Structures are given as structure tokens and as C-alpha cells.
Amino acid sequence: DAKTTQPPSMDCAEGRAANLPCNHSTISGNEYVYWYRQIHSQGPQYIIHGLKNNETNEMASLIITEDRKSSTLILPHATLRDTAVYYCIVRGGNDYKLSFGAGTTVTVRA
């Protein structure tokens, strides 16, 4: 799996958009970018994933650069309940495994 690099922590104001960056400069052509989050003591929760195109669902948007070497997860209107560790993971389409790094600890403040 390609290695990902994320900032260790970031703060966000409640109600504002949270933009979480991720670098994956060694990503290969068949590898997807996945985002998960882990709220304190709970199991990780799937957020979104993409290959080349930008993606949006009810939780977030994923913006992938044209060269696919980096991506940004956008939480459009952060709430206190979005406080969590966010993991950016790169996984091949035929790969069964997810490899978790240290992630970004996001703290949403009132």
C-alpha cells in the first residue's frame, strides 16, 4: 500500500468547513483513497472513498488532485460530534487489507 501523510492535529470552529489534507505521492493507478474516522473508543467508521474523480456523500466531500498525489476531505459544516481521529488510507482495488497510519486528530470547538 502507498504511504499517506497527514497532519497530526487540527482545530475547526463549529459550523465551519473542515478541510483535512492527505498526501499520497506514491499512489499507483489502481489504488483508491479511503477516509475513515474514529470517534473516541469506538470502531472506525467509513466516510468516503474515490479513485480519480471528486466524490460527495451525505457525510463529506473528497477532492483528489489531478495527479492523484494528494487529496482533501471536506466536512462542510463541522459539528462537535465530528471531533475524531480521521484516517486517510490508500488501498488497491484487489487488496483485502486496510493499513492505518496515525491519522489527524480533529477537534471541533464551539
Place this chain on the structure above:
Amino acid sequence: NAGVTQTPKFQVLKTGQSMTLQCAQDMNHNSMYWYRQDPGMGLRLIYYSASEGTTDKGEVPNGYNVSRLNKREFSLRLESAAPSQTSVYFCASRGQGANGYTFGSGTRLTVV
């Protein structure tokens, strides 16, 4: 509710004792996984089962064994627990073509 169920939620073992962590999913998923998470760390893969009847080692398999009992159940066994195995253990599953993995709520294991 559909999902991944792990039992027990909490366990304290003495060094050298054995135990089995149970995991069951009711989503008809093919692949199942066991991860461990140490304090302040990301998750590390212990073992996985790509389909019923198959199991493979992950990053940190030493000291563990697994059994894919049937499509629903994937158990993790510690034959002789050590303090280094104190951790939170998460089970996960994923279906064919499914977007994401579904994780259980974890088993918090302490070995003293």
C-alpha cells in the same frame, strides 16, 4: 441492528491464560479482519480472512491464531496471553464490491 458484533466487550487476563475473542457479522460479507489498537496508535492488522475457509497473516500475527468458523464468524485466539497483548481489538468485515469496511465496537483486553 445489522453489523459486526464482538464479544466480550471487556476482559482481564492473567499472563499465560488463554481466551478467544468472538466476532460475528450478519451482512453476508465475504472478508473479515482482526485489528489491534494500542493507546495513541493507529490500527494494525493481525489476521484476515478473504473468504470462508481461508485465513492469512497481517502485520502482527505472532501470539495469535484465528478460525473462520463459517461465513458469519471469525474468532481470534490468544493461546498464552502476554502483557504486550494488552490492547483494544477490533473486528471488521467487508462484502464483495462493498465500499467500506464495517467495524465492531471493540474488545478491551488487559493482560496483567
